Amino acid sequence: MRAEVDHGVAELVAEPDRPTAWTLLVNGTAQSHVDLADPTHLEFEYVRRLGHVLDTAAPATRPLRVLHLGGGAWTLARYVAATRPGSWQRVVELDGALVDLIAGRLPADGLDIDVRVGDARYELQQLPAGSVDVLVVDVFAGARIPAHLTSVEFVGAAARVLDAGGVHTANLADGAPLSFARAQVATAAAVFPHQAMLASPEVLRGRRFGNLVLVAGRAPLPVPELTRAAAADPFPARVESGTPLRRFAAGARIVTDRSAGPSPIPPPGFFGQPEQ
Template identity: 40%
Template sequence: MNRYLATAVVIVSSAAVLVLEVAVTRLVAPYAGDTLETYTAAIGVALGAIALGAKLGGDAADRMHPPKLLGPLLVFGGGTTMLARPIVLGLGPALTGAGPITALLLVALSIALPVTLLSAVTPVVVKTQLADLDRAGGVVGRFSAWGTVGALAGTFLTGYVLIAALPISMVLLVTGIGLAVLGALLLLRGGLPRGRSVPAMAVVLLLGAGLLVSVRSPCDAETAYFCARVETDPERATGRVLLLDDLRHGYVDLADPAHLEFGYTRWFAASVDALAPKGPLDALHVGGGAYTMPRWLAADRRGSRSEVLEIDPAVTRLAEAELDLRPGPALRVRQGDARTAITASRDDGYDVVFGDAFGGLSVPWHLTTVEFATEVRRVLRTDGRYVANIIDRGPRDFLAAEVATLGRVFEHVAVIAPEESLDAPEGGNHVVVASDAPIPAGRLSDAVAAAGDPQGADKGALAGRGRVADWAERGTVLTDDHAPVDQLLTPYLS
């Protein structure tokens, strides 16, 4: 094998490994969440498979004629790459709910084999180039470097271009077919193997490609961040639920923008009604999702203006297509990460800031810190309020941390939670209200108590001052230097 072809084979196989590692986080997220555990599983499984592939490939190259190995490795690697998505979609529903184990199992079952096969390529290629042992170090170093170049190309191409431009199914299809074509060319160049190898390669390729294109995705849109879909509420003909990955992220009634289905959104509204001045308001929304609160504010406080910071343009397009979102002068949408986008918002420009951005069960860590809260305080008017949705369970360590963090920035902090679950381990949504202006506890408590639905569900209560003070005292103050949000959460309870 000539040097240039050998280099190309190493670059392509290494790039494909990283395409799989990045893409699998999006495949697994609908069943395990877009969490630190999912990313950890993807990195850990990929590293383990890379190590195993390098060992097995080196051993095989010593026992067999190396050029004969490369074609089958690439063809089988391409076929199993295309099987990754059908495996996740087939097993995901059954494995959902097992906590971090869900992510680990789905990642391992879907990409461990193709990553192992593709990682065996580099040591086999190196063996084909070792004509002079006096230059073995240079050969190994050169191909190690080219493998890293391929891995970098696969990482940046997938994360910056492919996932934003194509569905995951198409990314894996193109990758798998590309590997198979390269492998087939090497097979033709070096001679087809005897026995059952060729039929086996054909079966794996046909099975992978066939299942990849035929298995239906649960997503209405595979975005760069989420598997997003909209479902009709079976109890309400005009109700629509937005699901991002494995969680219900928003609800709107197409016929009634003032309808608030989720308890925490009613507590948002109660906080506004109890604490904000009457009449139209200027609001900043950290996270758009289903755009529930901008719709409610426009209906309840006519003349209000909302500005929404939404990181995922595909979610906004889905809301426009299926949730009756209509941006305009009274509803401005700014695409981008809220942490950077808020820096362009004007000082003292808003009466209320709504915090409702999530990645899985947790608020993205960089939206929980003192530094971000300081930006929120900057854009609020003197009597403005910050109301943020926090999901926590068990001992409420994350909630305590956020109370302590906001207490470092704002003069007053209050917490709203389901009346019967302030002490219950299952927890759920909590709304934290922070302000430099005093928070009239009686008025807010009455508004929250009256905000339950007609059947009495999701009845909220204002946490007592003693409890809030305890959270503030024991909570970890989150900063950009130290914000272990995922570790503080207690997402799974037995």
């Protein structure tokens, strides 16, 4: 089905071999995949990697306080509700009509997911200090990450709401020469002493455009656990941290509100976009 939303056209596409599964596209860009019967099923590669971050953020089944910036179809919020019952979760989505569409067509009743309509950075700044265990940033305007969510001031706001052992994670998209991703690592390093990056080897080597999941925190990150989980995926990923990640970001400038720009335009066909 297709529907007009605040920022274009949304489409929910049924999956032929999974009768309870749907893919959400907005303006032709694949935003989310949800299986209503099995919220633990994470279809997209980068979402699986974000799932690994959530899985390793605390001992199994322990409830978490999770803020999701970027709503889509609330895939990861549903995942956390299924794997960590009793978690406090808030999803922030700018498009109110999209929120209404998802609530009506892909309901998440009884999962205790608080969905707010608003700007991601503004809503982040309204939360009390130390009130979040995991911050998941997965915001795209069309197929690009908005500039105001890429700066050191934004990362500083993220650090403020996280508790001492909290984890900041962001879905990035970039291709050779990976200038955007390198700058995002350098920017996170200006705020958080510990960082890691999950991505496929082809993307890390700049051989193709793709997703990179950035993880950062004040406390040491569970890199061995993330490495094992990412390596066991159907499409394995590498985890870079420590000296290799510092080399990856060497020479990159820290992004500020004054210098920030959106992520690169993806090539035709990426994110489910039609060929031009």
